[in-house]
Amino acid sequence: MEAVLLVGIPPPPFSGRWRRAQPKLFGTGGQASVGTWIFTIARNKRIDHLRRERRPEIHPHDPALVADPQGGTDDVVIWEEQARRVRAAVGTLPEEQALVLRKNFFEDKLHDVIAQELHLPLGTVKSRSRLALAKLRRVLGDTG
Amino acid sequence: MRAASHPGPVHHPSEARLLDYASGALPEPMALLIATHLALCPACRRTVAGLEAVGSALLESLPPEPVADDSLARLLDRIDRLEPAEQSAPASLQAASILPQPLRDYVGPLDRVGWRHFGAVAEARLLTGFENVTTRLLRVAPGRALPHHTHVGSELALVLQGGFGDVNGHHLRGDVSEADSAVDHRPVADAEEDCLCLIVTDAPLRLTGWFGHAEPVHPHLIPAI
DSSP: OOHHHHSOOOOOTSSSSHHOOOOOHHHHTOOOOOOHHHHHHHHHHHHIIIIIOOOOOOOOTTTOOOOTTOOOOOHHHHHHHHHHHHHHHHTTTTTTHHHHHHHHHSSSSOHHHHHHHHTTOOOHHHHHHHHHHHHHHHHHHHOO | OOTTOOOSSHHHHOOHHHHHHHHHOOOOHHHHHHHHHHOOOHHHHHHHHHHHHHHHHHHHSOOOOOHHHHHHHHHHHHHHHHHOOOOOOOGGGOOOOOSEEEEHHHHHGGGOOOEEEEETTEEEEEEETTOOOOEEEEETTTTTTTEEEEEESEEEEEEEEEEEEEETTTEEEEEEEOTTTTTTTTOOOOOOEEEEEEEESSSEEOOOOOSSOOOOOOOOSSOOO
């Protein structure tokens, strides 16, 4: 669970040791910022530990994988820039929207469970999630 | 129907479903179907990557937990000792298959699947340990229809080979059809070849045709999309 412990330490992604570590951690096909990579590790550990489930994921070298015509980028700088913009946008979300997203991301709760917990109609929870994503999509949309 | 410049499916899972996959909230059977769609859909892979970036931003907005002063140094020491990440495909991926990963891991070789036959339809169950969730491969003979049915819960269907048409439109490889209790649909397989689908249903199905009544039927008793 080291990845979880790291949260809160601002990772210096371009310092020597991190830069050398990255090919080992990401492989050459890595398409994410360091922060996103840490998030996915923490998520998969949680699914494994708490739910005893496997995490079905694509394999980047699967011959059946349909290639992305827009290409990917291995450029960590671009992904870090996107991550910075997403962080800024998440910080501007109204608390009621951020709360729904946090419960979904960190408590593994689907919308119907969140609605019960917050004593809200399911439609309200769905629309808060939708509004939050619509705002974030505008930020993400710039890099496709 | 599909421009060469835009490979990939035209019917996608809802954004809410992709969010639940990215956050980790989606149970394994539904997550398997979404991940298999992602292998065939570059557009949804980009969406999920964006949603994971949102998860990362949320994670960083949580109050920090105190850690030992040397945590980072010890972690970097461990990383230094790691072998470089696997760069090439494992042997299991060398043979071409119509089943993308991760589905191939769950099914094994397609010619060794134990099919159960119901007339024009054959089914094989996967992930049988999940209560209230039915996961199956379904193979439907060319041009054959499936019985009318509606859903108490929700149902996701992913086309792996061939195609089918229903009230939501025409579905080919990689396309996802999402149905809930409001949809009474009757999928018909395309005439040219068998239609192979992965179907995940999270509640018993309710037949509205074939047997002429609308009693809830346990999903393993009937072949249905």
